[in-house]
Amino acid sequence: MTTVLLVEDDPQILRTLAITLRARRYDVHTATTGATALAAAAAHPPDLVILDLGLPDMDGTAVVAGLRGWTSVPVLVLSGRSDSADKVDALDAGADDYVTKPFGMDELLARLRAMERRGGSVTEDQPVVPFGTSSVDLALRRVTAADGTDVRLTPTEWHLLEVLVRNPGKLLSQKQLLLEVWGPGYETAQGNLRLYMGQLRRKLEADPARPVHLLNEPGMGYRFEP
Secondary structure (H helix, E strand, O other), rough: EHHHHHHHHOOOHHHHHHHHHHHHEEEEEEEOOOOHHHHHHHHHHEEEEEOHHHOOOOOOHHHHHHHHHHOOOEEEEEEEOOOOOHHHHHHHHHEEEEEEEEOHHHHHHHHHHHHHHHHHEEEOOEEEEEEOOOEOOOOOOEEOOOOOOOOOOOOOHHHHHHHHHHHOOOOOEHHHHHHHHHHOOOOOOHHHHHHHHHHHHHHOOOOOOOOOOOEEEEEOOOOOOO
């Protein structure tokens, strides 16, 4: 049974989410403040965390940072804030995904399932990741099309694809990707990111105009969906 730590200070949302998750056979632990959340996570390490950003004692981003000091547990952020900068800050602090309030329960559950899949999607023993009709071999650093031919990628295209594929289902902020692929000094070079994502889609997506694997969330970042 998957253990979920649910951190939410709104009693109605907390109760509704807890009932829904337990009905779907999640083992749910709850916390209403950042301090109690961090203590609960340390005492009983969860498999997933659902975290509200607006907590009474500290900002949710600080909770994410506190968790990331010792665990890589997937964190889904709940945000009632309209400013995308708050959500980007949470992603940069180490959150894996976000859902904006008010949210649909089906969407939230789908995001949780995606984070669960992410946990075991890529390992040292399983370096080949399916990508539509192609496959990405992380060990050999190559992409193979359905007919067995190699898909030629530039070093930058490969680096960008590798970062995304190693984090399946995780929303990576533009800043994270730019720092990882291009390095310090390129944090605001969103044009680079759009250009190379476009090139990867043309080479790897069946319909580059309607991608199903290399997805963009405007103002936030990109994610890889296997």
